[in-house]
Amino acid sequence: MAPLETNNTPLNTPISGTVSTADLEATIAHLKRTIADLEATAPSGPNKRLTSTVTLGRGYRRVCSMFQDISTLVQEADRCEEDDSEDEGDTAPSPEAMRNRDHTFTAYQELVCVISGFKTNLLNTDSGVLASYYNEARSDEICAIKKNVAEWLNQSSATTPRLEPNNCSTCRLKHNTTGCLLCPIELEWDNPEIHTKIQNGNEGYDISQSMYPRLLYKAGNGDPNDMEKGLFRSALHVKVLLAIFTSLSSAKKVPTFELENVNGASENSAPRPLKATKSNVTQKLNLKEVTPCTIAYATVILHFLLTDATHWNPTYNGFSYELFYNFIVDYFEDAEGPQAKEHVKSLLAWWN
Template sequence: MSHVEDQQNEGNTSESHIDGDGEGSKSHIENRLDGGNVQPQQSQAVAAHVQALQRRKIAQLEEKLEILQSGHAVKERQTIWYVAKGRAIRRVVALFDSIEDLITENDRRCEESDDPDTTIEQDRLQIGYSTLTRTLPWFYKKGSEMEYEEYSHMLKMLRQRADSARGDDTSKLKTLVSEWVNREFKPVSLVDPDDKHSRGFTHDVCGRLLCPAELDWNNPEVRAGIRNCSDGHIVTDLSFPAYLYDKYTTNPDDLEEGLFKGKILIQGYKAVFTSPSSAKDVDGDGDGADVISNNRRAKKSLSVIKVKKHVAQIIQMEKVTPRSIAYIACQVRFALSSVTSWRSMDGDFDYEQFWRTIVDFFERAPGREARRRVDKLLEWWTRKVFGRNRRGELSDVMKANMSVNALARQRELRDDAAFDSP
């Protein structure tokens, strides 16, 4: 073969190699990829699958996060709701007894329904439970539907807010009581709204208001005896303080006369349950503004505007109750005392027993006449605090006999008679 032919053949061989590169090279590359167990289409499919899987996982995580956040928000709203509802417990249910104690006594009675023998303390707890379920009508149903953990959480929230509300009232009355005492008695040594150390029996006016009903504060020997805690002058919860009485004076021959009608006691009640401003108007026998009626009118006329509600509105309270009076009696005494932090004992004075004594005065009247006097006193308190509105007390029979309804019946009877006549 000539040199030229060799070159041509070489060119043909190269051309043939180049011409076949589309197929040959592809086959060659595929063989190389197959040898490495990696194919382009399979690789792309795997990558797409991984991306899709990751997207699904992200979506699932986002969904779980949203559920957790939603659940947290619901739990937070529930906590706020329980916190708001719990504010009434110390004020109108039980100042010292725990919610758990009330529930335990009610459960005991359900389990031992055939046991008629109960103690005074057990009866007091049972009345407390009944008061709790009236004040928080949702309590029993909601509690019976909950798991134990959620139920315990609810009780904890209620208890915390109950104690918080008591603390708020203590702080509020600390200042207000000092203002009322200074305004009414104008003492030489004014009661300091920020300092409690100068109150109590060391202060002449506070001492007069805290003085046991059976003793005469105007007697120098009595004042000295109380301040020195000498025999015959020990101040305990077995004595009703003078501030509980009308005009802060007592009738030794009738210690029930004027009891629980003290002006500063009424001021304390209105300051907590209606408003501090309403406490300025306590004169007269319920002749002031009708709180209940005014609240209803305000609700209608200001339905679009947010108006801050007072305690009685929040808990839908339209009558003064025994336990709410006992609560305020303890709060006012604490405000008059020199004790700086809330506790159940002040020297020889037991606040817990004092609260129970007042509750029992109303709830355990010894006879029919005593019950009648207690009911009359509570009616007086309701007029004093809420005004003279008694519409809610009208029975269906009383409403039926009133002229508007009576006239409606008469008109119907006349129409029926006219229709039946020939």
């Protein structure tokens, strides 16, 4: 399984570009100026409790945006406000630019949802410390869950040889189980000839170009002719999300193959992943339900843990984790037509 990040990639290195201290200070200043507008969205009452700066800062990547910095989110919110009050004329943005803006603004809205503790703690935090907080959570996720993912996969008699939690060199395409889960649903991993071509990276068999790896599917199986059948209903996927947002103990309570319709389990039944407890992440971040961003975050972590990577990289072996993350968020948020919207609504209800 993929090990903890090394010093090859500093934890506070931005994904795209360099965010200066001045930019972060400007962001914090802006948030302070707009706090009155956000006040109305904050929960109130005698049970309201401030959460630590560390928890909220680290939670930002999990709940709001895995790849964008807070400064980018605030700048986009400002731009949207300006666009609402000004006529853009003939300079309408391209569809791709609009999608990028939508991603950013959606993440900003998620940030507002946790503002009750965020405003008091993070806005008064040194900008450098803030940056380190919201970039270090990923490494903790990898460290905490990697061993458990190997153990969960080893519960299957089909996992041969057994996965070694602390040895990532035997993962990815080198191991039949991890290779199968990383293999696109369009390719038949169990076909020896195709299997070999995938491992050799032959033309037309590059797994880095597909956004539909088998790890997203119930029992790792799907229909290439109906790629949405069983999509986002993987028990392993549910367990990883539980481990991140509640606890490892709650994740372990879900049998690895129960949700795969083994022994008659219902396709429409799932655990309640984000049931709040006194100390879990969901309560601290004011997170009441599974969201597209939380599903996407858990998916990226799971995919990375199945590789043979020795340290985190937003692009590994040609596979872009940022594109993967955005694809998943778009799947839920940009559904077109009544049927697609109803399907997404039903899928989110299954998760919740």
